[in-house]
Amino acid sequence: MSQQAVYAALGVRGYEHRSIRLGEGSVIVRLQVKDQDVCCPGCGSDDVVRRGCQIREFRAPPIAHRCVLLLIDVPRVACEACGTVRQVALTGMAEGHRCTRSFVRYVIELRKVMTIRDLALHLGVSEWLVRTIEKEYLQQHFAKPRLKETTKIAIDELSIGGGHRYLTIVLDLTSGAILHVGEGKGADALSPFWRRLKASRARIDAVAMDMSAAYIFAVTKHLPDATIVFDKFHVVKLMNDKLSDLRRELFREATDGLDKQVLKGTRWLLMKNPDHLDDERNEPDRLQEALALNQPLATAYYLKEDLRQLWSQKTKATARKFLNRWIRRAESSGIRILQRFAKTLQTHRRGLLAWYDFRISTGPLEGVNNKIRTLPRTAYGYRDQTYFRLKLHALHTTHYALIG
Numbered sequence: 100m101s102q103q104a105v106y107a108a109l110g111v112r113g114y115e116h117r118s119i120r121l122g123e124g125s126v127i128v129r130l131q132v133k134d135q136d137v138c139c140p141g142c143g144s145d146d147v148v149r150r151g152c153q154i155r156e157f158r159a160p161p162i163a164h165r166c167v168l169l170l171i172d173v174p175r176v177a178c179e180a181c182g183t184v185r186q187v188a189l190t191g192m193a194e195g196h197r198c199t200r201s202f203v204r205y206v207i208e209l210r211k212v213m214t215i216r217d218l219a220l221h222l223g224v225s226e227w228l229v230r231t232i233e234k235e236y237l238q239q240h241f242a243k244p245r246l247k248e249t250t251k252i253a254i255d256e257l258s259i260g261g262g263h264r265y266l267t268i269v270l271d272l273t274s275g276a277i278l279h280v281g282e283g284k285g286a287d288a289l290s291p292f293w294r295r296l297k298a299s300r301a302r303i304d305a306v307a308m309d310m311s312a313a314y315i316f317a318v319t320k321h322l323p324d325a326t327i328v329f330d331k332f333h334v335v336k337l338m339n340d341k342l343s344d345l346r347r348e349l350f351r352e353a354t355d356g357l358d359k360q361v362l363k364g365t366r367w368l369l370m371k372n373p374d375h376l377d378d379e380r381n382e383p384d385r386l387q388e389a390l391a392l393n394q395p396l397a398t399a400y401y402l403k404e405d406l407r408q409l410w411s412q413k414t415k416a417t418a419r420k421f422l423n424r425w426i427r428r429a430e431s432s433g434i435r436i437l438q439r440f441a442k443t444l445q446t447h448r449r450g451l452l453a454w455y456d457f458r459i460s461t462g463p464l465e466g467v468n469n470k471i472r473t474l475p476r477t478a479y480g481y482r483d484q485t486y487f488r489l490k491l492h493a494l495h496t497t498h499y500a501l502i503g
């Protein structure tokens with residue numbers, strides 16, 4: 100392979116070759132700027148006088164597990180046109196770093212499939228350099244997510260740091276990109292997003308979210324023409340919570356020791372999808388035993404399972420009839436927890452049935468949230484908040500969440 104081909108592969112062009120040798124675990128290449136390329140870096144004039152030369156070292160992509168070091172003789176020139184004295188500009192070098200642009204691209208590509216630590220060890224550089232290169236790339240490409248083409252979004256909150264810190268996430272349901280990361284939870288965390296959205300003049304048709312009063316107020320105020328779609332997974336989870344509360348209440352009220360014993364181990368069985376009950380652990384029989392001993396618990400359980408069918412009706416009209424029947428059954432059950440929950444669904448029926456107009460949910464956010472929870476170690480424990488937020492905005496482009 101010719102020297103020109105090797106230098107082209109390394110991303111180095113426009114230099115004269117002086118020497119190449121093998122060092123300890125490295126390839127050291129000596130280059131110099133071509134005479135015809137020596138000009139003023141400020142005005143571009145070639146009417147310059149040389150004022151010495153300095154050797155500068157740059158990193159290039161490795162060859163066969165050996166790091167490549169470029170030693171370049173950089174002339175210092177005095178410009179007769181503008182009067183400045185400076186080193187000549189170097190082609191192919193990354194601004195602000197002692198490495199080539201091809202080295203930067205190499206780092207960015209490998210960061211998609213390697214952790215910071217592993218990549219730093221592979222390249223023989225500091226973790227700080229790897230992180231800085233990636234941060235600058237993310238800043239350039241993901242600092243300001245485009246909102247103009249966005250039509251459907253999902254809003255949800257995420258607990259991180261052991262539950263002591265919350266983030267409010269806004270996701271573009273079409274591209275999968277995180278559009279906004281708000282500190283805390285509630286309406287205030289969305290304020291910067293509404294300002295950017297208004298400036299972008301984007302038209303939002305539908306918003307998927309839970310039945311949080313703060314979110315409902317904020318979306319209604321800032322997106323009066325958008326359709327609110329209450330997330331079905333949050334509704335079912337809320338029903339599971341009510342069922343768990345009922346089981347706990349019945350356990351406290353039970354006087355028979357056998358009833359207490361049966362109810363004691365049924366919390367997760369009540370919440371499980373019936374198809375996921377483990378026969379080997381006798382879970383179906385244990386569940387049936389608990390339901391047979393307690394009629395209110397059985398009523399709530401079967402209502403919970405029926406509620407899942409709300410989102411599998413053929414039309415919106417049949418779904419409306421189904422919801423009306425479900426609410427009536429819950430109200431007539433005589434169980435206060437179910438009656439209060441039925442009132443909640445009645446109040447939010449419009450957003451529940453809106454799923455048949457826009458079949459969206461916050462489900463995609465759950466996958467994103469799982470990735471977010473694996474990021475703290477790559478973000479150095481959140482010490483660099485800017486870097487962490489940029490990583491979130493670029494999360495939809497990664498192959499998987501990186502750890503370590």
